[in-house]
Amino acid sequence: MDATERMMLSFTLNGRPVEVDVEPSDLLLDVLRNRLGLKGTKRSCDVEVCGACTVLMNGLPVSSCTTLAADADGQTVLTIEGVAQGGELDRVQRAFVEHAGMQCGFCTPGMVLATTALLNVNPKPDNAEIRHFLRGNICRCTGYIKILEAVKSLV
Amino acid sequence: MLPHRFQYHRPDNLEQVFELLDRYGDDVAPYAGGTELLLALKARVLRYEHLVDLKRVPGLKGVCESDGQIVIGALSSHFSLATDPIVKRLVPAYAALSDNIANIRVRVSGTIGGNLCFAEPHADPPAMLAALGASLTLRGRDGQRRVAMADFIEGEFTTVRGPAEVLTEVRIPAPAASARYAYCSFGHLERPAVGIAAGYCPERGTPHYRIWAGAIAGRPAQLRSVEDALEGVPPDKLGDVLAEAASAAAQELPAHDDLQGSADYKRHLAAVLTRRAVEQAAGLQPRRKAA
Numbered sequence: 001m002d003a004t005e006r007m008m009l010s011f012t013l014n015g016r017p018v019e020v021d022v023e024p025s026d027l028l029l030d031v032l033r034n035r036l037g038l039k040g041t042k043r044s045c046d047v048e049v050c051g052a053c054t055v056l057m058n059g060l061p062v063s064s065c066t067t068l069a070a071d072a073d074g075q076t077v078l079t080i081e082g083v084a085q086g087g088e089l090d091r092v093q094r095a096f097v098e099h100a101g102m103q104c105g106f107c108t109p110g111m112v113l114a115t116t117a118l119l120n121v122n123p124k125p126d127n128a129e130i131r132h133f134l135r136g137n138i139c140r141c142t143g144y145i146k147i148l149e150a151v152k153s154l155v
Numbered sequence: 156m157l158p159h160r161f162q163y164h165r166p167d168n169l170e171q172v173f174e175l176l177d178r179y180g181d182d183v184a185p186y187a188g189g190t191e192l193l194l195a196l197k198a199r200v201l202r203y204e205h206l207v208d209l210k211r212v213p214g215l216k217g218v219c220e221s222d223g224q225i226v227i228g229a230l231s232s233h234f235s236l237a238t239d240p241i242v243k244r245l246v247p248a249y250a251a252l253s254d255n256i257a258n259i260r261v262r263v264s265g266t267i268g269g270n271l272c273f274a275e276p277h278a279d280p281p282a283m284l285a286a287l288g289a290s291l292t293l294r295g296r297d298g299q300r301r302v303a304m305a306d307f308i309e310g311e312f313t314t315v316r317g318p319a320e321v322l323t324e325v326r327i328p329a330p331a332a333s334a335r336y337a338y339c340s341f342g343h344l345e346r347p348a349v350g351i352a353a354g355y356c357p358e359r360g361t362p363h364y365r366i367w368a369g370a371i372a373g374r375p376a377q378l379r380s381v382e383d384a385l386e387g388v389p390p391d392k393l394g395d396v397l398a399e400a401a402s403a404a405a406q407e408l409p410a411h412d413d414l415q416g417s418a419d420y421k422r423h424l425a426a427v428l429t430r431r432a433v434e435q436a437a438g439l440q441p442r443r444k445a446a
Contacts, residue, residue, distance in 0.1 A: 007163065024163030024206070026156050027193075047194055048261055049345060060234065060263045066193045067264065070163055070208070114259065121238075136258020136345075 009073045014082025022069045029053050029064035031072075032079060040080035040109045051137030054110035055079050061117045080109035083116065091154060092116050101150035103141035110137050115151050124155055157196050165208045169321065172207055173296040176319040179205045185321060186210075187230055187269035190261050215268075215323060218242055227325040229268025234259070236267060245329050246287060248336035248352075248436075252279050257345045268322045274308050274374075277346035277415060281308055282369025283338050285377070286352040289327045295320040310373040333357050337435035339428040340370070348415035349424040353432035361387055364433060371410050371421050378404045381429060390437035401429035 008021045013036070022031055032038045032055070044052035046065050053065040056078040083090050089097065092115050102108040111134070118125055118133040125133065130151050139147065166172045176183055182204040186192060195201040209215060215230035218239045225245055227236065236242050237254035256262050256270075256279050270278055271291065281304065289304040293316055304325075308314050316322060330336065334357070340350030347370045354365035364385045366378040384400035385393065405426035410418035434440075 005162070023156065023160060025160045030156055046197070048190060049258070051258070051260065054260060057263075061260045062264050063260045066189060066197070068163070068189065068193070070165075071189070071210070117259075132254075133259055136260060 007070060007073075009069060011072045011074060012076040014078060020069075024068070024070055026069040027065060028055070028062075028067040028069045028072055028077075031069040032064060032077075038079050038081050042106055042109065044106070045138075049136070049138070050107070051110040051114060052107050054113045054137065056113055056117055059117060059120050061114050078113065078116075080112060083112060090116075092119070095150040095153050096147070099146050099150035099153060101143065101147040103139075103143045107137060107139045107141075111139070111147055115154070118151070119154060125151075126155075127152070130155075157193070158199055159196065159202050161203055162205045163208065164205060165211055167211065167213075169212060169294060169323075172209065172212060172321055173319060175205070175207045176321075177296065180318065183207055185272070187272075188232065188265040189269075190257075190265040191269065191273045191275060209268075209321065220245075220329070223329050225327040225329055227267060227327070229271075229322045229324055230266050231268075233262040233265050233267065233270075237262065246327060246336065248338055249280075249283055249287065249327070252283050252338045252352075255279070255340075261345075267325055271304075271307065271325070272314060272316055272322050274310075274312050274314050275346075276311050276373050277342070277348070277370045279338070279340060279347055279350050279369065282350055282367040282375040283336070283352040284325065284327065285369075285375045286336065286354050286365045286367040287327050287330065288365075289325055291322055292324045292326065293317070293320040294323045299323070301326075305375070305377070308374040313373075330354070331356065331358075335436050335438060337432045339432040339435065341424055341428060342370075342415055344415065346370070346415065349421050349428055351425065351428040351432040353429070353436040355390070355433070355436040355438070362389055362437075363387075364436075366429060366433060368408060368425055368429070370415070371408050371425055373409075376408060378429065380404045380407075381433075385433070390434075390439055393433065393437060393439070397430055397433055401433070402426045405429065 010019050042052035044050045048063040048066045054061045055064045114137050184203040186206040186208045216228040218241045233253045233256045243250045284304040290301045336354045338352045340347035342348040349371045350369040352367045356363045366381050368376045381400040381404045405422045410421040
């Protein structure tokens with residue numbers, strides 16, 4: 001319970017163990033981008049509304065912009081860089097490509113990870129459940145129809 | 156990085172939590188899901204020298220049934236409550252409310268205890284928990300006390316929790332099998348401008364109603380005048396009695412202008428949502444005005 005000025009975190013990141021020392025006030029998003037070089041996770045609204053900074057913590061989506069890096073200690077974190085396996089896009093990524101479920105691509109890492117989490121907890125979501133789960137991921141190119149078509153193709 | 160550095164404590168048990176809260180007084184904040192606290196720190200609205208992380212203290216998460224009550228650990232996330240089999244079975248309206256808070260990431264990180272203790276007025280759970288007659292357990296070094304949800308929030312961002320107390324559990328009396336609850340809210344942002352919780356609780360054939368308004372004032376407000384007007388009125392006779400009582404009660408609510416809308420607009424919402432929530436709880440089909 002001792003107070004810490006800096007702390008060493010150990011967690012599983014994209015399937016591999018990682019150790020990184022951080023300050024308690026470091027946000028997970030900054031540690032991922034600036035310390036671990038994983039730039040796929042985006043800062044956008046910075047207030048948990050837009051979903052561009054989505055990562056999965058123990059399989060569920062969180063806003064890394066408003067999560068302390070310390071919260072990852074001992075947990076399992078998945079970022080967009082860990083979704084493809086062996087150089088092959090996974091089925092969610094392929095569905096987004098095949099249905100052109102993106103325009104500028106800035107929201108896409110969050111969309112892919114939110115979709116991955118949705119299918120983890122509910123492998124057969126209906127249209128209303130898809131919209132409900134993805135409601136917090138905002139696309140400012142207004143490309144929702146193609147995104148929804150991509151997700152529906154996975155059900 | 157957050158604008159201000161702080162020291163981070165991750166105690167293993169409540170005794171350590173109490174000691175830290177006692178030692179650092181005004182310089183310390185309990186830290187749960189962080190969905191509200193971290194935003195306030197980032198915005199420089201709040202500043203603390205110490206955060207005490209409650210998430211790894213055992214025994215503060217999960218739901219169980221005990222002596223006719225649903226006992227919810229304060230560190231339970233909204234997502235876990237939305238999907239919990241006990242909550243879904245015994246208080247489905249509260250599960251549904253939990254499933255509609257903000258967005259999926261906030262529901263996964265945010266906790267019911269944090270939500271109640273932060274006491275942001277534009278929140279969904281307080282009105283519903285008050286309507287359900289919930290009580291909260293506050294623990295401190297010298298023991299524990301129970302506070303009715305109705306008395307817990309004093310005003311905007313203010314509760315009766317003492318600085319060295321921790322909210323450990325929320326207890327909801329299991330509603331009678333014949334009782335039904337509903338929650339109706341509306342807001343153009345992720346938070347409710349107004350949320351109305353209604354309960355339809357028939358006892359020996361006599362209908363009783365419980366109605367609480369949330370978000371519109373600094374603390375949840377019981378709409379007693381509507382409850383009294385509807386006392387004994389069966390669902391199929393609610394009609395104009397409900398509409399008139401809801402409109403009159405809404406005009407009395409201490410609303411004020413803010414980002415969520417003007418006071419007049421929120422009173423209008425309160426009247427409409429009261430009617431809808433009561434009708435839904437009473438098992439009536441949604442009523443729409445003819446175009």
